[in-house]
Amino acid sequence: MLYYRIMNETQAVSALSALAHAQRLRVFRALVVAGPEGLTPSILADQLDVARNTLSFHLKELAHAGLVTIEQQGRNLIYRAEYSRMNGLIGYLTEHCCQGGVCEVSPSSAICTTC
């Protein structure tokens, strides 16, 4: 029972690069906490005290890496964390752990499978 798809190296580097920045990491974690409801750029900008054009740039990076999704609602955009992508990244990092020995990664390593 797999809840995600293991990604390739390019996708993993892209996701890791996207998260390897303090502001983007804060944005992503805020979206993880927000859950399925998601957040708008305005709310995020206020909450995290980031300039809106800067935030827009960083959200684009996260979206390009597949870590967040965008839905338009009127003149607002709703950003949401893409849990399956996050789980795919975790799977990529831990794949074939310890040569398939005692530490074998089980599908239960995935998080947020119900989102």
Next chain:
Amino acid sequence: MLYYRIMNETQAVSALSALAHAQRLRVFRALVVAGPEGLTPSILADQLDVARNTLSFHLKELAHAGLVTIEQQGRNLIYRAEYSRMNGLIGYLTEHCCQGGVCEVSPSSAICTTC
């Protein structure tokens, strides 16, 4: 029963930056697969076809981020993946998921707890 310690933002960004590079990611994954025995820089350099000074630079980055440990054995160094750090990073990324609702992260999200 916690197998890792949730890290702070600086540590998380450091770990993510270290992994956000194709060669370093390959190195880390090779060490994850190698398990507790670890690998020497020579073996890694041969296996991954990287110049030794370049590999040394990248290993230093991984070590600085706490993702690998170093043990000296004669003139060889043994590098090992630091599983607890990896688990700490995963914990940091998924903390308070979905406002503690249906997707609450359980300690079982940690991987390689027996390493």
Next chain:
DNA sequence: ACAATGATTCAATAAATGTTGTATTATCGA
């Protein structure tokens, strides 16, 4: 139609990161 709001785009500058060749340090074995 028009002003206001939400959000993104662009271009220029500033800052951080990666690569390469060379040099250095330390250990091993004859």
Next chain:
DNA sequence: TCGATAATACAACATTTATTGAATCATTGT
């Protein structure tokens, strides 16, 4: 002690990434 091997450190250059302010695009409400 000397040559060979394992590994790291340094410096110069090239590349990538981040920030900022101003401009643009789209939607809503009057």
